[in-house]
Amino acid sequence: MATYVAPVPQIVAHRAEREPRGWTSWITTTDHKRIGIMYLVTTFVFFLLGGTEALIMRLQLGAPENTLVAPQVYNQLFTMHGTTMIFLFVVPVWAGLANYLLPLMIGARDMAFPRLNALSYWLLLAGGIVFYASIFWNPPEAGWTSYVPLSNAIFSPGGGQDAWIFLIHLTGLSSILGAINFYATVANMRAPGMSWGRLPLFVWAILTYSILIIFAMPVIAAAVTLLLTDRHFGTHFFDPANGGSPLLWQNLFWFFGHPEVYIMILPGFGAVSEILPVFARKPIFGYKAIAASTVTIGFLGFLVWVHHMFTTPTPIVILIFAMLASFLIAIPTGVKIFNWIATLWSGTIEFKTPLLFCVGFISLFIIGGISGVFLAIVPVDWALNESYFVVAHIHFVLMGGAVFTVFAALYYWFPKITGRMLSEGLGKLSFWLMFWGFLATFLIQHVLGLDGMPRRVYEYPNVGHLHLYNLISTVGSFILAAGVLVTVLNVVRSLKVGVAAGPDPWKANTLEWFTTSPPPVNNFDVIPRVRSVEPMADIRREVQRRTSGSTEPGAATVPAGVTQIGV
Amino acid sequence: MLSLFTTLLLAPGAMAFFTPGSGASPNAHEIDSLYKITLYIALVIFVLVEGALAYALWRFRARKGALAAQIRGNTRLEVGWTVAAAAVLVVLAVFTFVKLSAIQNPSNSGPDGAKLAGQTGVLYASSERKLPPNRKSLNIEVIGRQYIWQFVYPGANQSDGLGAPYSYEEMVVPTNTTVTLDIVSADVIHSWWVPELGGKFQAVPGYHNYSWFKISKPGIYRGQCALICGRGHARMIATVKAVPPAQFEAWLSYQKKLITEANTDAKVARAKLNSQTGAGAVENP
Numbered sequence: 001m002a003t004y005v006a007p008v009p010q011i012v013a014h015r016a017e018r019e020p021r022g023w024t025s026w027i028t029t030t031d032h033k034r035i036g037i038m039y040l041v042t043t044f045v046f047f048l049l050g051g052t053e054a055l056i057m058r059l060q061l062g063a064p065e066n067t068l069v070a071p072q073v074y075n076q077l078f079t080m081h082g083t084t085m086i087f088l089f090v091v092p093v094w095a096g097l098a099n100y101l102l103p104l105m106i107g108a109r110d111m112a113f114p115r116l117n118a119l120s121y122w123l124l125l126a127g128g129i130v131f132y133a134s135i136f137w138n139p140p141e142a143g144w145t146s147y148v149p150l151s152n153a154i155f156s157p158g159g160g161q162d163a164w165i166f167l168i169h170l171t172g173l174s175s176i177l178g179a180i181n182f183y184a185t186v187a188n189m190r191a192p193g194m195s196w197g198r199l200p201l202f203v204w205a206i207l208t209y210s211i212l213i214i215f216a217m218p219v220i221a222a223a224v225t226l227l228l229t230d231r232h233f234g235t236h237f238f239d240p241a242n243g244g245s246p247l248l249w250q251n252l253f254w255f256f257g258h259p260e261v262y263i264m265i266l267p268g269f270g271a272v273s274e275i276l277p278v279f280a281r282k283p284i285f286g287y288k289a290i291a292a293s294t295v296t297i298g299f300l301g302f303l304v305w306v307h308h309m310f311t312t313p314t315p316i317v318i319l320i321f322a323m324l325a326s327f328l329i330a331i332p333t334g335v336k337i338f339n340w341i342a343t344l345w346s347g348t349i350e351f352k353t354p355l356l357f358c359v360g361f362i363s364l365f366i367i368g369g370i371s372g373v374f375l376a377i378v379p380v381d382w383a384l385n386e387s388y389f390v391v392a393h394i395h396f397v398l399m400g401g402a403v404f405t406v407f408a409a410l411y412y413w414f415p416k417i418t419g420r421m422l423s424e425g426l427g428k429l430s431f432w433l434m435f436w437g438f439l440a441t442f443l444i445q446h447v448l449g450l451d452g453m454p455r456r457v458y459e460y461p462n463v464g465h466l467h468l469y470n471l472i473s474t475v476g477s478f479i480l481a482a483g484v485l486v487t488v489l490n491v492v493r494s495l496k497v498g499v500a501a502g503p504d505p506w507k508a509n510t511l512e513w514f515t516t517s518p519p520p521v522n523n524f525d526v527i528p529r530v531r532s533v534e535p536m537a538d539i540r541r542e543v544q545r546r547t548s549g550s551t552e553p554g555a556a557t558v559p560a561g562v563t564q565i566g567v
Numbered sequence: 568m569l570s571l572f573t574t575l576l577l578a579p580g581a582m583a584f585f586t587p588g589s590g591a592s593p594n595a596h597e598i599d600s601l602y603k604i605t606l607y608i609a610l611v612i613f614v615l616v617e618g619a620l621a622y623a624l625w626r627f628r629a630r631k632g633a634l635a636a637q638i639r640g641n642t643r644l645e646v647g648w649t650v651a652a653a654a655v656l657v658v659l660a661v662f663t664f665v666k667l668s669a670i671q672n673p674s675n676s677g678p679d680g681a682k683l684a685g686q687t688g689v690l691y692a693s694s695e696r697k698l699p700p701n702r703k704s705l706n707i708e709v710i711g712r713q714y715i716w717q718f719v720y721p722g723a724n725q726s727d728g729l730g731a732p733y734s735y736e737e738m739v740v741p742t743n744t745t746v747t748l749d750i751v752s753a754d755v756i757h758s759w760w761v762p763e764l765g766g767k768f769q770a771v772p773g774y775h776n777y778s779w780f781k782i783s784k785p786g787i788y789r790g791q792c793a794l795i796c797g798r799g800h801a802r803m804i805a806t807v808k809a810v811p812p813a814q815f816e817a818w819l820s821y822q823k824k825l826i827t828e829a830n831t832d833a834k835v836a837r838a839k840l841n842s843q844t845g846a847g848a849v850e851n852p
Contacts, residue, residue: 071798143795149772150755150797240773246756247771281635289645311758311767313776316671327656334652341619346636348629359624366616370609377663379598379670380605382766383587386758386793450587452762454793457801
């Protein structure tokens with residue numbers, strides 16, 4: 001990469017004002033880019049914490065009847081791991097990326113409500129601190145789903161459960177405020193000419209993410225408030241002995257919990273829809289179908305929560321409805337996968353790290369999507385639910401799915417955020433370690449579930465092949481962790497010695513590549529008029545037309561190995 | 568390659584690798600066959616889609632002189648694969664509806680099953696509760712509690728419903744007999760799961776959940792609580808021991824005898840304490 005030649009055209013937006021410096025400027029900032037960076041750093045720290053918790057669990061399960069950690073510690077670990085990864089990593093990491101990128105992609109100079117934006121970040125950090133402070137006292141141990149009665153004051157008297165409730169309140173409020181901000185920004189601050197039909201697909205995804213958050217998060221906020229008053233103020237919302245219902249919790253939790261799944265994965269779908277065309281050197285296949293399927297998935301996501309409750313005492317008619325609604329979701333999801341493959345088809349695919357993570361995501365998500373159909377079938381779910389099959393499924397869609405797309409996005413947008421390229425060699429090493437490590441960890445877990453191993457057990461007997469399968473999974477998890485560490489090293493290394501990226505290192509399609517890397521405080525001095533879904537492709541073509549004149553069209557200005565796009 | 572894969576898949580040992588525990592009860596058998604239908608359809612889709620992805624990556628990798636086709640979509644193709652995806656799911660839904668009643672609804676006991684009266688010992692009535700067509704089943708109440716399963720058999724001999732035989736951790740049942748389960752909880756939510764006898768069902772405080780099984784082969788079937796219920800969750804195991812009906816009857820009457828004896832002993836002890844004066848009378852009113 002040292003010999004990288006920045007492509008012509010170079011369009012530079014001049015810096016309008018001096019950037020504030022020093023650590024206080026970070027605390028007081030309302031700049032969406034700085035807030036985005038703080039989001040990204042914070043969430044990655046939590047990602048590493050959540051990953052460490054997972055590794056300790058895998059160590060415990062590496063041998064049958066292992067005594068590395070006590071039962072309550074194991075329960076605390078899986079509660080912290082699930083909660084961290086969902087509420088402190090995957091959901092807010094998209095808020096971080098969207099914070100940084102969304103105004104740039106739509107040609108805006110900041111978010112609609114910059115101070116509210118800063119508040120969103122600080123609420124997230126507060127939630128994380130409140131939650132992690134509990135490790136010095138009594139961490140929660142009722143699982144990230146915190147089913148009552150296990151999470152009530154009788155069965156979970158420790159303060160950790162309350163810390164969990166406050167985490168949900170604080171990060172939930174953070175997400176709601178962020179979502180309102182994203183929605184208002186997209187609705188009002190798009191560049192001239194950027195109609196809804198020219199919105200980048202990542203922005204479509206963030207828009208849907210925001211709407212899902214606005215509808216789903218208040219429900220979990222209400223549910224945990226009921227839990228809080230049950231625990232401390234003598235109410236009986238979930239107490240069957242006093243007219244309450246433990247199933248009310250499950251209904252409220254999953255009414256939020258299933259849209260939450262799409263809150264975590266839809267932005268990843270959006271990122272993939274941005275990245276694939278750039279490295280296939282081809283427009284996205286079926287822009288409208290992808291945008292429409294994003295919105296459809298978002299809507300259907302609110303109808304299927306009961307598929308998490310197939311084993312509860314709920315009338316079969318309702319279960320069947322949830323099954324059919326879940327089947328329906330498989331259709332737009334499948335459509336997306338077909339569209340991505342069609343985008344690669346007949347392209348000229350450059351195997352850069354962001355593309356590898358996208359393709360890795362698609363191949364893993366196909367498996368996660370198919371195992372999801374198994375779980376949607378009511379009687380089959382009776383056999384698979386709450387077993388390691390489910391653990392495998394959620395990790396295929398959330399780790400192989402969402403987290404791989406986060407890494408694709410990181411490798412793709414890191415040059416824009418820092419002005420430096422990440423090392424391709426380390427990036428590819430990281431990808432292959434993560435990919436094979438992931439498969440080793442989670443593929444075998446389907447079989448563990450089929451062999452009757454329930455999830456959330458701190459030990460298992462040495463019968464059948466349980467030991468062998470668990471050992472494979474444990475070894476895989478450390479390979480996966482090594483892959484993540486390589487990316488951490490890559491980031492640290494590139495911040496110091498990374499090759500300068502220039503404004504548009506990938507010859508990409510969207511407006512964020514129109515400004516410098518990193519962009520100045522005001523993002524753009526001049527906001528261009530948008531005439532298609534690929535404004536940068538238009539701009540490059542126009543610049544080339546004006547600069548190359550009558551000479552051979554731009555052959556000398558294209559860096560080696562980069563195929564010229566449609567001239 | 569593909570044929571090798573198919574051979575591996577169809578080998579009896581390998582099949583267990585790909586399928587859930589089953590085979591001891593008709594409902595588990597039906598779940599297993601529905602799972603297998605899904606698995607075969609899924610494998611075809613898996614190979615097609617991953618194959619298309621791998622082919623595209625290999626065939627359309629960047630090469631000198633190659634130009635990317637600037638295609639933006641193809642409505643006919645896109646409608647086609649949407650309809651195809653929907654069709655597969657319709658097929659799966661049809662298979663599920665075909666199998667559902669055999670999984671949910673208990674069948675009659677076999678001719679050599681335990682002799683049962685028309686439904687007796689019903690502790691609770693509910694529209695969700697399923698009985699076999701002849702309404703004869705052995706109904707066992709399954710009570711989940713931290714961290715042990717309790718099983719209560721029909722045969723309460725006292726007016727207050729007490730005196731029924733019960734056991735902990737190991738459920739003893741007669742073979743070839745339809746056993747219906749009434750699943751409840753005494754504290755937090757648990758989940759009843761013996762893989763070879765059908766699916767999981769949550770034991771939720773304040774609710775009744777129902778399942779059934781009919782075992783043809785004597786033996787011991789193992790399972791454990793499937794839903795996190797606290798620190799002892801991993802050790803909350805359940806076994807179902809299927810024995811010939813005569814042996815079951817003997818076991819059950821022995822349990823009844825033990826309970827009657829224990830009740831008699833307690834009665835004697837109470838009478839003795841009541842007749843005493845002084846400290847004993849105060850402490851044991």
